[in-house]
Amino acid sequence: MPDERAAALAALAVEIEACRACPLGSQRTQSVPGEGSPNAELLLVGEAPGAHEDAAGRPFVGAAGKLLDLLLNLIGLQRPQVYVLNVVKCRPPENRDPEPTEIAACAGFLERQLALLQPVIIAPLGRHALRAFAPEAKISETHGAPFQGETRQTPAGTTLFPLYHPAAALHNGALRPTLERDMGALARALPAARSTWRVARGGAGEASLSEIEAAAERDQLRLFESEAQ
Numbered sequence: 001m002p003d004e005r006a007a008a009l010a011a012l013a014v015e016i017e018a019c020r021a022c023p024l025g026s027q028r029t030q031s032v033p034g035e036g037s038p039n040a041e042l043l044l045v046g047e048a049p050g051a052h053e054d055a056a057g058r059p060f061v062g063a064a065g066k067l068l069d070l071l072l073n074l075i076g077l078q079r080p081q082v083y084v085l086n087v088v089k090c091r092p093p094e095n096r097d098p099e100p101t102e103i104a105a106c107a108g109f110l111e112r113q114l115a116l117l118q119p120v121i122i123a124p125l126g127r128h129a130l131r132a133f134a135p136e137a138k139i140s141e142t143h144g145a146p147f148q149g150e151t152r153q154t155p156a157g158t159t160l161f162p163l164y165h166p167a168a169a170l171h172n173g174a175l176r177p178t179l180e181r182d183m184g185a186l187a188r189a190l191p192a193a194r195s196t197w198r199v200a201r202g203g204a205g206e207a208s209l210s211e212i213e214a215a216a217e218r219d220q221l222r223l224f225e226s227e228a229q
């Protein structure tokens with residue numbers, strides 16, 4: 001199952017690279033479909049690729065990405081153990097906000113990624129990404145705790161846990177301690193989120209979570225092996 005999920009995500013990335021369904025497709029250097037462990041419990045969602053991501057074809061590779069890595073390290077996670085993607089897969093020119101029509105054109109890819117990944121927690125990073133899951137929510141009021149209101153696109157049993165965007169903490173250093181506290185709160189919320197996830201999936205959920213945990217252990221092993229080389 002995890003291998004099938006990885007293959008389906010890779011096939012989706014090929015479709016995304018070929019997509020020209022909105023004007024961003026002809027303006028970007030390369031698409032940024034997302035990356036990480038197909039078995040990740042934690043999915044981090046940004047708004048759209050920036051210049052560094054557009055050049056690399058990978059999400060969160062600039063200064064904000066480095067801070068994201070540090071924040072993950074705080075709770076004992078490394079990037080290969082989570083999955084990171086954006087709501088919109090191609091870079092808007094000059095890093096402008098994506099237009100509603102562009103978000104709508106790309107929504108099918110996000111929907112299919114969520115259906116494949118079925119994460120325990122989705123952490124939208126910043127207000128724009130949060131809007132894709134909870135259009136009326138404010139990041140200033142909802143960050144750092146499991147979201148309690150109505151959501152859309154969130155798979156059954158998945159907990160939405162909004163966080164400030166790491167770039168916001170780079171612009172405003174006062175937000176960094178908040179982000180660090182919020183990451184700690186996310187780690188503490190994980191056991192309850194796992195229970196909710198299991199209940200939503202019944203017996204099948206138990207089976208898939210065991211598969212995910214086993215695969216996550218394999219990912220961790222690979223990580224240690226690659227670091228040892």
Ligand code: SF4
Binds near residue numbers: 021024026031089
């Ligand atoms: S942003 Fe999304 S919909 Fe627009 S071209 Fe890129 S992949 Fe296609």
